[in-house]
Amino acid sequence: MQPNNLKRVKIAKWALPLAAIVVLGLVMIAVIHWRSQRLQARLLATPPEAVANDPALVRFATAQARPLFAAHCALCHGADMRGNPALGAPNLTDSVWLYGDGRLFDIELTIMYGIRSGLDKTHNETDMPSFGLRGVLSDAQIRNVVQYVLQLSGRPYGAEAANEGRAVYVGTGNCGDCHGPDARGNSDYGAPDLTRNVWNSGGDPQSLYTTIYFGQHRMMPAWKGSLTLEQIRALATYVYAVSHAK
Amino acid sequence: MSQMSRVRAFLSRPQRTLVLPALAVVIGLLAAALGLFRAAPKPLLVVPPGYVALVNQKGLLLNDYRAQVELETAKHYADVTPDERRRVLREMINEELLVQRAVVLDLPETANEVRATMAVGVNSQVAAPVLAYEPTDAELRAFYEKNRQNYATSGSMTLHDLVLGVGGYQNANQTTAQAQIDAAEAVYQLRSGASLDYVMAHFGFRPSGRAAQGEELDFAMKLHLGAQLYAVASTMRDGEVSDPIVAPDGLHIIVMERHQFPQVADFTAVRDRVYLDYRTASSNRATSQNLRLLRSQASILLAPGLSE
Numbered sequence: 001m002q003p004n005n006l007k008r009v010k011i012a013k014w015a016l017p018l019a020a021i022v023v024l025g026l027v028m029i030a031v032i033h034w035r036s037q038r039l040q041a042r043l044l045a046t047p048p049e050a051v052a053n054d055p056a057l058v059r060f061a062t063a064q065a066r067p068l069f070a071a072h073c074a075l076c077h078g079a080d081m082r083g084n085p086a087l088g089a090p091n092l093t094d095s096v097w098l099y100g101d102g103r104l105f106d107i108e109l110t111i112m113y114g115i116r117s118g119l120d121k122t123h124n125e126t127d128m129p130s131f132g133l134r135g136v137l138s139d140a141q142i143r144n145v146v147q148y149v150l151q152l153s154g155r156p157y158g159a160e161a162a163n164e165g166r167a168v169y170v171g172t173g174n175c176g177d178c179h180g181p182d183a184r185g186n187s188d189y190g191a192p193d194l195t196r197n198v199w200n201s202g203g204d205p206q207s208l209y210t211t212i213y214f215g216q217h218r219m220m221p222a223w224k225g226s227l228t229l230e231q232i233r234a235l236a237t238y239v240y241a242v243s244h245a246k
Numbered sequence: 247m248s249q250m251s252r253v254r255a256f257l258s259r260p261q262r263t264l265v266l267p268a269l270a271v272v273i274g275l276l277a278a279a280l281g282l283f284r285a286a287p288k289p290l291l292v293v294p295p296g297y298v299a300l301v302n303q304k305g306l307l308l309n310d311y312r313a314q315v316e317l318e319t320a321k322h323y324a325d326v327t328p329d330e331r332r333r334v335l336r337e338m339i340n341e342e343l344l345v346q347r348a349v350v351l352d353l354p355e356t357a358n359e360v361r362a363t364m365a366v367g368v369n370s371q372v373a374a375p376v377l378a379y380e381p382t383d384a385e386l387r388a389f390y391e392k393n394r395q396n397y398a399t400s401g402s403m404t405l406h407d408l409v410l411g412v413g414g415y416q417n418a419n420q421t422t423a424q425a426q427i428d429a430a431e432a433v434y435q436l437r438s439g440a441s442l443d444y445v446m447a448h449f450g451f452r453p454s455g456r457a458a459q460g461e462e463l464d465f466a467m468k469l470h471l472g473a474q475l476y477a478v479a480s481t482m483r484d485g486e487v488s489d490p491i492v493a494p495d496g497l498h499i500i501v502m503e504r505h506q507f508p509q510v511a512d513f514t515a516v517r518d519r520v521y522l523d524y525r526t527a528s529s530n531r532a533t534s535q536n537l538r539l540l541r542s543q544a545s546i547l548l549a550p551g552l553s554e
Contacts, residue, residue: 118371
């Protein structure tokens with residue numbers, strides 16, 4: 001055999017399998033891409049309430065959303081999604097919601113337009129006044145309300161102070177206007193249920209005092225424009241899936 | 247000569263320097279031609295996922311639609327009747343058509359309300375992060391100290407403003423020098439306890455008519471007396487008589503009956519106002535900074551002779 005022919009045979013020996021692997025790889029990439037495109041389209045085309053019942057979509061959305069969450073949401077809500085009391089960022093793994101009822105649609109709307117983001121469609125119905133800072137309630141009144149909130153949330157409290165606090169709650173403080181006369185909150189206003197013992201900015205007496213004294217004016221950016229509709233749907237599905245995991 | 251040798255020989259010739267640039271030009275022109283003559287993107291014939299309608303190719307978001315349905319019907323979307331859904335969709339399409347028409351009519355250019363709403367919208371977005379910050383007590387108090395004059399109650403005055411005509415003014419025939427001597431004497435008499443009636447009768451003074459009879463708030467008194475006389479009156483205490491003041495209409499003497507000076511309210515009494523003012527100031531600062539940024543990036547040309 002000629003030396004050139006020998007060389008060709010040697011090259012063919014490893015080039016052919018390599019070419020086959022490359023072709024196979026390309027085919028696989030194309031298939032994955034095609035499948036991903038299909039799921040992407042299906043994720044958005046499916047009504048929000050139906051997405052959660054489709055395991056394939058939830059898996060796909062979760063895979064898409066994880067890096068997005070890490071890049072855009074984890075800074076406030078934490079990498080473990082359990083929130084950050086220092087920032088007032090709520091825990092996304094529980095089933096307690098400030099705005100809406102925790103439907104996938106509600107979550108998606110919040111991600112899309114944010115909270116007090118300055119957009120007209122954002123959640124901005126009201127915010128909790130800074131009762132102490134503005135001089136609406138005195139120091140003693142705030143401390144009494146704290147005791148009443150402790151009572152409401154089923155924790156040890158001072159009975160006399162709690163009684164005084166209750167009077168402030170329904171009277172001067174007008175707390176019931178947002179939190180409701182039964183203190184069970186109002187998700188239209190983003191007013192939390194005070195009886196569930198779930199706190200975004202800390203539930204210890206000092207944190208409660210600070211919250212009442214300085215009020216709450218938390219904000220969340222609107223992601224519409226920064227993220228695509230598909231990305232927003234994926235994030236909403238992911239948050240929904242995590243918060244509704246049994 | 248083998249194929250490779252021929253290629254090498256070709257590339258080693260002097261003309262080779264032109265070959266590659268020429269090739270790049272040809273490829274570039276081809277790419278440009280491809281882009282130029284390629285058909286425009288076809289209009290969408292189906293509504294893409296995530297939208298409920300396309301109005302002149304502009305999508306109406308599914309989320310906006312559902313939110314609007316729930317808002318208008320006060321029901322969960324699942325409980326809304328088909329008729330109600332249709333009605334809301336029709337309204338949204340109508341609105342979108344009107345908005346598109348407004349853009350065609352260039353309403354942002356011609357309608358003041360539209361312009362104002364757009365400006366307010368931008369400002370509220372810029373101010374949103376600033377308003378999320380709650381000031382501390384120390385910051386609030388510092389703001390109060392810096393703007394104490396804003397928390398002062400309005401003062402009031404009850405005074406008499408007498409005037410002596412000079413040099414022909416209102417038939418006065420005395421010279422300015424004579425009038426000044428008379429005015430100085432009148433001031434002396436008033437400070438010694440003489441009555442206003444006596445001074446007016448004896449020296450020819452008369453009420454100037456600028457100040458109202460009775461108590462007037464500071465701002466009203468300033469308006470009525472004018473800046474020159476008010477500047478004197480604002481420093482006078484109860485019962486004080488001013489030195490003669492030379493004004494265009496004659497020599498004035500102000501007799502302060504009662505002066506309630508403005509009182510700066512205590513911080514605790516105006517906390518709420520200070521808080522609101524603080525937030526307004528923060529918001530204004532943010533919007534001003536935004537405008538500065540926009541101006542720094544904008545190209546603004548003024549017509550000759552104009553300045554801003």
